[in-house]
Amino acid sequence: MNTSIGFSEAAEILNQVCATEAVRSEETVTFSNFPLDDQLIDVYQTCSTAGWEGASSLAVQSGTLLLAKELIESLPKSYRTPVISGEPDGHVALEWFVSARRILTVSVSPDRRLHWAALIGTEDPRGSCMFYGEAPKTLLYWIGRICDRS
Secondary structure (H helix, E strand, O other), rough: OOOOOOHHHHHHHHHHHHHHHHHOOOOOOHHHHHHHHHHHHHHHHHHHHOOOOOOOOOOOOOOHHHHHHHHHHHOOOOOOOOEEOOHHHHHHEEEEEEOOOEEEEEEOOOOEEEEEEEEEEEOOOOOEEOOOOOOOOHHOOOOHHHOOOO
């Protein structure tokens, strides 16, 4: 539906601005990649050297961060970006937190193995699967459960 404001050059510019803003209003910062990239940079700056969290902690490698980014980007765009952090074993943690009894954590390992654990009310499912570029169906199911998508 064309809702043109007028026919002058100024009106055409205003029409373009309105069209751009209409598209932008359907997007939110929550679903953009800016927070994702910022979080990945923060984790790399904080956790990229051995001993970052005690003498025995391993450095989080850039390759593991890239795997985490690839996993997040493979999720449907309607899913919110998780909170990202480093783990002392060199893995990257992705966390979807809704409440104290509604949480999912996925640990991304350098070898593409994903370890996950959830708390949904009194349920505490956990497991592991491999990641090969496409979001594993089991994770989609549990993220959906956590975020009320199923």
